[in-house]
Amino acid sequence: MPSAPPVLSTEPGPSTRPGAWTAMILVIACAAQFMVVLDVSIVNVALPDIKASLGLSPAGQQWIVNAYTLGFAGLLLLGGRAADLVGARRTFLAGLCTFTAASLACGLASDGATLIAARAVQGIGGAVLAPATLTMIMTTFTEPRARTRAMGAWSSVNGVGGAAGALVGGLLTEYTGWRWVFFVNVPIGIAILGAALFYAPAAHGSRGGLSRLDLPGALSVTVGLTALVYGIISTESSSWASPHVWAALALGTVFLAAFVGIESKVAAPLVPLAVLRRRTLAIANLVMIGLGSAMFAMWFLLSLYTQQVLGFSALKTGLCFLPGCLAVIVGARTSTHLVRRTGPRPLLLTGMALSTFGFLWLSRIAVGGTFTTDVASPFVLCALGLGLAMLPVTAAATTGIDRREAGLASGLVNTSRQVGGALGLAILAAIASHTAGGHVSPGVQALTAGYGRAFLFAALFTACAAFGSLFLPGRPTPAVPGPTPGGPE
Template sequence: MPSAPSALSTGPAPSTRRGAWTAMILVIACAAQFMVVLDVSIVNVALPSMKASLGLSPAGQQWIVNAYTLGFAGLLLLGGRAADLVGARRTFLIGLGIFTAASLTCGLAADGATLIAARAVQGIGGAILAPATLTLIMTTFTEPRARTRAMGAWSSVNAVGGAAGAVIGGLLTEYTGWRWVFFVNVPIGIAILAAAFLYAPAAHGSRGGLSRLDLPGALSVTVGLTALVYGIISTASSSWGSPEVWAALTLGILLLAAFVVIESKVTAPLVPLTVLRRRTLAIANLVMIGLGSAMFAMWFLMSLYMQQVLGFSALKTGLCFLPGCLAVVLGTRTSTHLVRRTGPRPLLVTGMAISTLGFLWLSRIAVGGTFTTDVAAPFVLCALGLGLSMLPVTAAATTGIDRREAGLASGLVNTSRQVGGALGLAVLAAIASHAAGDHIGPGVRALTAGYGHAFLFAALFTACAGIGSLFLPGRPAPAAPGPAGSGPAGPGPAPGGTE
């Protein structure tokens, strides 16, 4: 198995060999991360086809998205810790294997229950895989500028993967059927597995390995989040005061409280509570929750609006997401070039302001509107704000983190995005459902009113994220020796142990 090139080896120039090796590691990590992020959104355009094929209810459509998101969010912290304890390569291979097998099961599903269960397992595979991709990058690229460029590529994949999912999903649904939105992962996953076996460096984890994983913590946070989201989704068919809703919400809150207690007691917690004393890390994760709450729901609601109200086909809906994809790329590339000079705060405040404007504009959507005149411009604004924000918030969350805790930091920021996405989708879909139910008029008008209300609340989420961004670091101080001057993604702890 090829490993990191040594300066003592003979043959071609060591710098050339190392450059080729690091480039391959970046390709492997980004390709795997693209698959994981893609599967959050690739199903959105295919949901009406799945509903017709499997007889899904509206709540069932949400669970196809949320089963993956909750499996991903609930175990992402465990996956991040596993990357630290047992090594990034081993964690990467295990996660990718589970993800690929679950994708095959999703494509073969004969009923809604099987599909939802397989989506949950797919999310678990993604939760193990995703932190390992960033850990591979952070341990491979140790020079600050090279690491910033690599993180820029990784962040671009995160942003573009979510946006491109709708485009790819539309193409696959239109020409091959909805099952291929899952089958497409199988050959790609096998190819990445083969490349990782050959190129990913073997690394030893901490002493104790898997025996130190915090399974009680993982179980409590996963079931707690699932119960919380279930309670919110149930309000679409039951009142907020119904026993079913209150039981689910109460169970969720109690289990999340138990998670905090467990983390304060166990020897090797998923989230050492002391790490949240790092001011920048804590604020960045709160900002990411707000960002994820709005952005995950955006793809879901926009897809349904274009198909159910504007009457677009799956293919046309997917193609209409292309401007958003390009806006995400533009925003991400811009933030990659600017973040080392400006720091995370200006870019995040700007990005969230742009997205807030876009959501406010989208809240005015109409039944008789068109994509060109009513949707394209505000949608592009929302996507541009997302692109500008993804790298800065990730850089802020991982600034000054020791490489031994890289998996934990990446797991936290990814978990915040997924938790925000799951809760945001549940809340905004419930708002849309209630607003549609309260609207007097034809079904299409009611749907449009519901989506408009949901976009208005999405603007509130991004506005709150922008306000939270004001408390992140501004322009970085001049470079100085040691960890403090290593830039947004620099290794090593911050002075004093807090940020």
């Protein structure tokens, strides 16, 4: 910790003690990212308590997760561009304040509609905050080896945050009540805000940054994704032939097509379509969609299986996820040490192969299953594969990207994970619901059959991700160009 406040500029002077200064930026960025990722999964263990307290339907339970995920996914691209055009510091602070205030509103919610709406705002805050964390890292750590270590820490936080969410959620739900899975963000957010005001570099974005943000593009992609997910979730209570299901899917398709049209015409698009011609970036994002589709649903389905079928308490369910959390850490640390030597492809193939095998194992869950055989062992394989894959796919997506587009690249890869997560959760939960509804056996047997079928399709998603990774570089990834000294953010 420096003895005097550092000079907040793009070029820290000798008095700022660059080592401690950059270390604090990494801590701030990773802490904020951890909080954002944690909230994707922290509610899963609390869902049965929330359902009972607020009188939610099964579809309402999904919307508590998906409202956050869709707000996150739909506006991550806007958040990425804001980090480039407005500046990472201002974007980070705006996102952090929104996220913290929405967390407070979630904890105070008195009905399901209010909670779901607050979760959507929380997701919007996360969408602004998350890409700013990676942009701060990429523009602070310019030496290739230091950047790899910093990105490794950031990627580890992504994996550990998802895995730790269930454990933290279980502890809070068991001892303080479900509202504290949201309230816990408030003191943490305030602490990060204080540190960011002191340490975050006060670099500036492009001239006229706010006026150049593509709001029509952000609105069209958010509405499109929400309509698609709504249509898929609706199939749990209606058939695929229902008019309102087709109307929702058609509306989503129209808005996503409109998004493509908008991006081809506006002066400062969220996604310059030319960037998608970069083969490695495009493939890495497709791989991330497959990875996110399986992994987000895993936390949700396993939480319900352990509580509804195995009869575990919220705390015991949270503890069940501890081995997976440790496996993510091991996988992330391993990939950090190996990715510069092997390139992303071997690590991604290995990670997705492990996850695919783990999901195939999970598909065999039974009503009288045990923690070791039916949960811990396959879950550890899935989590280890996730840890191995997160850094390589992120590194592949940002390879060769100019620092002025760092926010765009990070926004794209984060968006792909969230889009995959929202669609994957909707699809796999619908599969589980349809399988359970059509099962001849009542109660927990039907639920177990539904969860098993969903895990089988999750294995298909990770197998597709493994296939896509075959087309990524098989050699060490070159360093992302560093920032130009004194250049604009």
